[in-house]
Amino acid sequence: MNKSRREFVKKGAVAGAITAAGVSAWLKDQGIKEAGEKVKLLSQDGQLIEVDKAFLKLHAQANSEILAKNTMGREGIPGRKFVMVVDLSKCNNARKCVTACQKMHYLPEDKEWLNVKLMKDNEQSAPYWFPKMCFHCDNPPCVKVCPVDATFKRADGLVLIDNQRCIGCKFCMAACPYSTRVFNWDEPDLSQEVKDLPYSPETSVPSQHGTVEKCDFCPDMVRKGKLPDCVTACPNGVFYFGDEIEDAVTNGDETVRLSELLRDRAGYRFMEDLGTKPRVYYLPPTGRMFPVERGFKDLTEEQKERYKDVNLD
Amino acid sequence: MNFKETTQNLLKELAPTIEKFTWKDWLWTISLSLVILWGMYALYLQIARGHEVTGMRDNVVWGLYVANFIFFIGISYAGAIISGILHLMNLEWRKPIIRIAELITVIATIIGPLYILLCMGRLDRLHYLFIYPRLQSPITWDVIAILTYLVGSVIFLYLTLIRDFSILSTQQLNIGLKRKRIYRFLSLGFKNTSEQKVLLKVSTNIMAIIIIPIAIVVHSVLSWIFGMTLRPGWHSTIFGPYFVLAAVYSGTGVMILAMYFFRRLYGLQRYITKKHFVYLGYIMIMLGAGYGYFTFSEYLTDWYSSEKWNTELIDKLFNWQEYGGLFFFANVAGILLPFIVIGIPKLRTIESITLVSALMVLAMWVKRYLIVVPTLETTLIPMQETRPEYIHYTATWLEWALTFAGIAAFILMFKLASKFIPIIPIWETSESIKKKTSAIDTNVDLKSVTHA
Numbered sequence: 001m002n003k004s005r006r007e008f009v010k011k012g013a014v015a016g017a018i019t020a021a022g023v024s025a026w027l028k029d030q031g032i033k034e035a036g037e038k039v040k041l042l043s044q045d046g047q048l049i050e051v052d053k054a055f056l057k058l059h060a061q062a063n064s065e066i067l068a069k070n071t072m073g074r075e076g077i078p079g080r081k082f083v084m085v086v087d088l089s090k091c092n093n094a095r096k097c098v099t100a101c102q103k104m105h106y107l108p109e110d111k112e113w114l115n116v117k118l119m120k121d122n123e124q125s126a127p128y129w130f131p132k133m134c135f136h137c138d139n140p141p142c143v144k145v146c147p148v149d150a151t152f153k154r155a156d157g158l159v160l161i162d163n164q165r166c167i168g169c170k171f172c173m174a175a176c177p178y179s180t181r182v183f184n185w186d187e188p189d190l191s192q193e194v195k196d197l198p199y200s201p202e203t204s205v206p207s208q209h210g211t212v213e214k215c216d217f218c219p220d221m222v223r224k225g226k227l228p229d230c231v232t233a234c235p236n237g238v239f240y241f242g243d244e245i246e247d248a249v250t251n252g253d254e255t256v257r258l259s260e261l262l263r264d265r266a267g268y269r270f271m272e273d274l275g276t277k278p279r280v281y282y283l284p285p286t287g288r289m290f291p292v293e294r295g296f297k298d299l300t301e302e303q304k305e306r307y308k309d310v311n312l313d
Numbered sequence: 314m315n316f317k318e319t320t321q322n323l324l325k326e327l328a329p330t331i332e333k334f335t336w337k338d339w340l341w342t343i344s345l346s347l348v349i350l351w352g353m354y355a356l357y358l359q360i361a362r363g364h365e366v367t368g369m370r371d372n373v374v375w376g377l378y379v380a381n382f383i384f385f386i387g388i389s390y391a392g393a394i395i396s397g398i399l400h401l402m403n404l405e406w407r408k409p410i411i412r413i414a415e416l417i418t419v420i421a422t423i424i425g426p427l428y429i430l431l432c433m434g435r436l437d438r439l440h441y442l443f444i445y446p447r448l449q450s451p452i453t454w455d456v457i458a459i460l461t462y463l464v465g466s467v468i469f470l471y472l473t474l475i476r477d478f479s480i481l482s483t484q485q486l487n488i489g490l491k492r493k494r495i496y497r498f499l500s501l502g503f504k505n506t507s508e509q510k511v512l513l514k515v516s517t518n519i520m521a522i523i524i525i526p527i528a529i530v531v532h533s534v535l536s537w538i539f540g541m542t543l544r545p546g547w548h549s550t551i552f553g554p555y556f557v558l559a560a561v562y563s564g565t566g567v568m569i570l571a572m573y574f575f576r577r578l579y580g581l582q583r584y585i586t587k588k589h590f591v592y593l594g595y596i597m598i599m600l601g602a603g604y605g606y607f608t609f610s611e612y613l614t615d616w617y618s619s620e621k622w623n624t625e626l627i628d629k630l631f632n633w634q635e636y637g638g639l640f641f642f643a644n645v646a647g648i649l650l651p652f653i654v655i656g657i658p659k660l661r662t663i664e665s666i667t668l669v670s671a672l673m674v675l676a677m678w679v680k681r682y683l684i685v686v687p688t689l690e691t692t693l694i695p696m697q698e699t700r701p702e703y704i705h706y707t708a709t710w711l712e713w714a715l716t717f718a719g720i721a722a723f724i725l726m727f728k729l730a731s732k733f734i735p736i737i738p739i740w741e742t743s744e745s746i747k748k749k750t751s752a753i754d755t756n757v758d759l760k761s762v763t764h765a
Contacts, residue, residue: 115697144449144450148438148442148446165441166434166435168364168438169434173371174542175542175543177542177543211434302699306699309695309697
């Protein structure tokens with residue numbers, strides 16, 4: 001053992017003792033008793049660590065407090081590049097994604113961060129259902145124009161909005177070519193409980209009067225190891241959510257390689273020619289699971305009215 | 314007639330407007346204030362209830378307010394370019410009208426940006442523009458450019474006022490000691506020494522030069538708020554120069570209108586003459602030709618290349634059920650009419666030039682509306698929307714109230730300014746008449762020259 005190594009070990013041991021003593025003293029301060037039972041955990045950088053069970057709870061609590069802080073929502077989850085794939089051959093406008101999203105973000109019925117369009121590219125081609133959310137572009141026209149850094153691009157690929165920063169100039173809405181963003185034209189109708197929720201750009205809750213909001217890819221769910229609600233709510237497994245770096249996406253039922261899926265099914269990005277570089281890929285509506293008419297089945301009259309201009313023949 | 318005499322004459326004529334606040338002035342002030350109050354009530358409602366009370370919704374996120382913003386910044390060009398360029402070209406005939414031009418600039422630059430504030434969902438966070446600025450955003454460019462422009466215009470106006478302040482503080486005027494003291498303070502101790510004259514001349518020239526590029530930057534940056542987006546009708550490389558030209562053009566129109574009103578109101582027929590209307594008319598149709606050329610080029614290329622969304626937009630502009638009427642008016646009254654009326658000598662009178670200017674200014678306002686609204690109604694992804702207010706923008710009475718309040722505030726500020734400072738620059742006009750009489754040895758009687 002050379003000197004420096006010995007030094008290092010010694011220092012490490014001292015530091016470890018200090019930390020251990022510190023943690024238990026701190027736990028005592030907080031009025032938490034060590035459970036004595038240790039749990040093995042995998043840390044973020046891939047190391048196996050042992051933690052007291054009592055500390056686990058505390059950490060969960062601390063985590064939500066950190067989440068509530070704005071700064072963390074701006075940085076992104078390290079080592080991830082989120083991506084979504086939408087399989088157009090499976091969509092029958094069941095609208096479960098829309099309602100799940102609204103429920104999760106406490107949105108009123110007429111506010112859709114995610115909606116389903118009925119597309120018909122030209123006279124000859126067949127109409128198809130087209131779920132449209134925020135594309136979280138890698139070259140986002142909305143972020144470019146924001147004068148106060150209220151909407152930003154994170155390292156993990158997400159484009160989020162900080163509604164505590166937004167001045168409501170709506171320039172981002174004019175700049176977004178996909179009409180993704182919505183505005184709170186009046187005071188949102190929220191219960192006191194929702195209003196009191198700690199705000200984070202990751203949860204986008206609660207909505208705020210006079211600010212812009214949109215689909216956020218639910219990074220708060222991802223942090224909990226869950227899929228965004230639109231993905232799990234879809235009865236047909238239309239949405240695949242995942243990580244470009246891992247090269248894997250899942251719709252909850254099956255997990256597939258992103259590169260293979262895009263290659264085999266000829267995945268494309270919507271309006272690629274605009275140069276916005278979306279993070280959402282579409283799989284063309286070939287070999288459809290449903291006739292397009294199925295999408296009208298459970299719609300209200302108002303919802304049917306939306307699609308009246310599309311020629312179904 | 315010598316310099317002193319002209320100064321005395323001019324003072325005599327302008328004195329009543331500066332000395333007394335007549336019942337007519339009160340009538341103007343009160344009625345304009347009522348319009349402004351009506352706007353304030355609308356503003357109160359908008360703040361209390363939110364932007365829900367406006368016609369703006371998720372697709373058409375901007376409306377009348379942004380059109381007004383472009384319009385007011387546009388007419389502010391009257392002073393910057395007209396008096397700036399005319400000053401540098403050293404044209405004598407400009408002198409009686411420069412004050413009007415510079416006042417238009419300053420007042421319009423104060424009112425224009427207020428409309429952007431009306432568009433903001435969170436007025437309480439206005440200071441974020443300064444504490445969290447992002448240089449990438451065209452809005453930040455705008456904030457910097459417009460503030461610089463405002464400061465520059467105020468300095469330019471002030472520099473041309475110093476001599477008049479010194480005249481006002483020393484001459485026999487029935488205005489009370491307090492106001493005289495204010496004038497003396499504002500004249501910065503100007504006593505017409507040769508050193509002071511040189512200093513003032515040099516600084517005015519420098520400001521006249523500086524204000525021109527600043528003005529061009531202001532409207533270019535403003536156009537880029539639209540030009541930098543990926544929207545049909547906005548995403549155009551000529552938008553910078555197109556906006557600049559449209560701005561000077563509309564500025565000239567407002568200039569003629571202001572000249573007409575002050576001429577009538579204060580009986581300035583001897584100083585503001587037909588020549589001024591005709592010359593400005595010439596400048597106007599020259600600018601109109603350029604503006605018309607840009608307009609034609611813009612729509613021709615969009616129509617000919619027939620890209621999907623551009624075609625959709627142009628179909629709306631040429632459709633009588635949609636924007637056809639407004640588009641027709643914007644181009645006929647905004648381009649063609651001034652040409653016919655000012656171009657044909659027989660039709661060229663003070664009244665006809667003023668009338669076409671009024672129509673042109675209105676047409677230019679409509680043009681701004683047509684830039685903002687139809688594009689926002691043309692989304693790249695089909696709207697598939699059933700709420701009519703989300704599909705089609707219709708301004709509510711509140712937005713109109715605030716629009717008229719802005720116009721009223723413009724006129725009121727103009728009116729009040731004319732009660733405090735001479736609307737015709739006394740010193741410069743006197744000097745130009747002195748020059749004329751000494752240079753050309755004819756009996757240039759003011760009356761005979763000016764009564765056209």
